[in-house]
Amino acid sequence: LSGGQKQRTALARGLNRGGDVIIADEPVSAVDERQAADLLDHVAARFPTALVALHDVDLARRFATRLIGIREGRVVLDGAPGSVSEGELRALYRG
Numbered sequence: 001l002s003g004g005q006k007q008r009t010a011l012a013r014g015l016n017r018g019g020d021v022i023i024a025d026e027p028v029s030a031v032d033e034r035q036a037a038d039l040l041d042h043v044a045a046r047f048p049t050a051l052v053a054l055h056d057v058d059l060a061r062r063f064a065t066r067l068i069g070i071r072e073g074r075v076v077l078d079g080a081p082g083s084v085s086e087g088e089l090r091a092l093y094r095g
Helices: 003-017 033-046 057-063 086-094
Strands: 021-025 049-053 067-071 074-079
Touching: 003 021, 003 033, 021 033, 033 049, 033 057, 067 086, 074 086
Parallel strands: 021 049
Antiparallel strands: 067 074
16 A cells, blocks of 8 residues: 555544544645545544644644644644744744
8 A cells, every 4th residue: 555545544444433532643644635634624523632743734724723833842832823923833844
């Protein structure tokens, strides 16, 4: 299976299994942009709480209710997607 196929399979298993919380590390990084957004919509509809690591900032802003940026093991950014500025995000990724 390709990376995207493995990710979709793992995500499908999680969606099928269900529960109150899902924890995922880059669950849609190897799928195309439209599929990634659709898959995250399914996650949001299925799980009351989702802790998801995403490096795609636009996708994270669309999906998340809270953005947390971590650098060298420390929280350096924490806020609602609308309250986090582009400058703060650039600073996070410049490291």
